[in-house]
Amino acid sequence: MTKLIILGCGSSVGSPWITNNWGKCDRKNKFNIRTRCSAFIQKGDLSILIDSSPDIKKQILDNKIKNIDYVLYTHEHSDQTSGIFELRPFFWKNKKKIDIYASSKTLRVLKKKYDYCFFGGQGYAPIIKGNLISKKFTLSKNKNKILFTSFEVEHGKTTSTAYLFNKTAYISDCNQIGREDYKKLKGLNLLILDCLKINFHPSHFNLEQAILISELVRAKKTILTNLHTDLDYNFLKKNLPKNIIPAYDKMILKI
Template sequence: MSPLKITFLGTGTSSGVPMIACECEVCTSLDKRDNRLRSSILVQSATTTIVVDSTPDFRYQMLRAKVKHLDAIIFTHPHKDHIAGLDDVRAYNFFSHKPMNIYANEMTQMAIIREFPYAFAESKYPGVPDIQIHAIDLEPFSVGDIDIIPILVWHMQMPVLGFRFGNFTYITDANRIDLAEQEKIQGSKYIVLNALRHEKHISHFTLGEAVAMVESLKVPIAYFTHISHQLGLHAVINQELPAGMQLAYDGLMVEC
C-alpha cells in the first residue's frame, strides 16, 4: 500500500453539546482547535480517496478540505451523526457520472436505506443520490490501493467498526475493545480513539479510559477525537496528556 495522508475532517460530537446557546469557555474559545465539526477522517493515497462516515457536516467538510474527487465512504455505525450527510454525495455523482461506493455492515446498510429510501427506489426521481452499497464485516477489504482491516469495538451494546489503514488505526464511538480485536491494533504507529469527556459515560471512553487503552495497546502516537465541549480547552488538556498523546483538531493532517 502506498503512503497515506490522513486529514481530520471533524473531531467533535453531537453528544451533550448545546452549541448554539452554550457560553462556556470552549464554545466561546477563539482557538480554532476548539471549533469542532462532527467526527470524520479523509484517507488519501496517490490514487484513492476515502471518507470515514458522512456526518451532518459532510458537505461543509468536503468544501473546507477541497475534496474534488471521492472514491468511497466507509461507515463505522448507523447513528445519525455518522450517516446524515450522505445525501450530498449527489455532487460527486454529477461530476464523476457514476455511483458513490459505500461500505457498511448489515446494520448500517439497513439504517441508510431507511434514512434515504428515495436513493434506493426502483423508480428514482432525477438527481437523487446514486449509491452503490458494498457489504463488509470483519474481513479485510480494499478500496483502490488502500487496504482496510475492520476492528470490532463496542458502543455500549452496539457493535461499531473501527478501521486500520496500514499503520494507522481509527476508532470512534467506543467504550470497550475485546482482547481479540485489540490484537488487530498491535503494531500500529498511530491510533485515533474517542475521548468524550472526563466524567464517566454510558457508551464512550472518557479521556482517562482512552489514555489507559492507548498505554495498554502500546501504540506510540495517539490522537483523541469525538470530543465534547465538556472535556475542556484544547490547549489546556493537551498539556496534561502523556507524551505521544494529544487531542486531534479539525484540519490536522498525518502522513503515514
C-alpha cells in the first residue's frame, strides 16, 4: 500500500498568520490551522518528501515520520524550500547525502541560497545531492519503487513542477496548466490541486478555477490545497461538490 500525507495545506503565511489573523476561518475549528504546503509519500520503507516548508520540523514530528529518502521540489519559493536545513538529522542518521530532485531553475536558486547544504563550509558538511528532474523517473528503496511523471505548470512569473504517480497528481502552486498537459491528468483517481482564494489571484488558482479544472479532468476525487485564510474549512465542505474536498494538515490518503 502507498499512502500520501498532506503535511501542510496552508498558503505562504499559513493559517493563522503570525499576527493571529484568521481571516474568514473559524479559529475554533482545528482544520483551519494550516501549516505551509508540503506532502509525504510512503511505500513500505520508501519515504519521499514533497517540498521542505518552513514548518517541516513540526510536520515531520507531528506525523511521526522516521526517515526521508528523497525530496521532490515543486519550485524555488521560500514557503516550499526554506526548511531544507532542517533535513540535516536525516543526513546524520543515514550517513549519506539526501537526494533531492528539482527543475534546473529551482536547483540553481537552491544552490545559491543554501550553498552550505550542497557544498559545505563554515564547519558544516554538505548534506544535499541535487538531481535534475526528468520527465519520467523512478525512486526506489529495496523492493519498493514509485514511477513519477513530471511537467511544468505556470505559477505567475515563474513555473512550478507538477508530479504524477499512482494515478495521483500533486499540483500545489499553479495558475495555468498547458493544454497538452491536461491529457496527462485524464483517468486520475486523485487530484491534489492549488486553490488559494475565492477571488482572482495572478499566480494561483482561485476557488472557481479549481472547481472548473476538477470537472474538466474528471478525477475521482480532488483535494484542494494551498488554502488562504479566506477559505474556511466548513464553508468549503458545505459548498463544494461531493468529489471535491478541502485538505487539512495530517490528512492521510491511500493511493
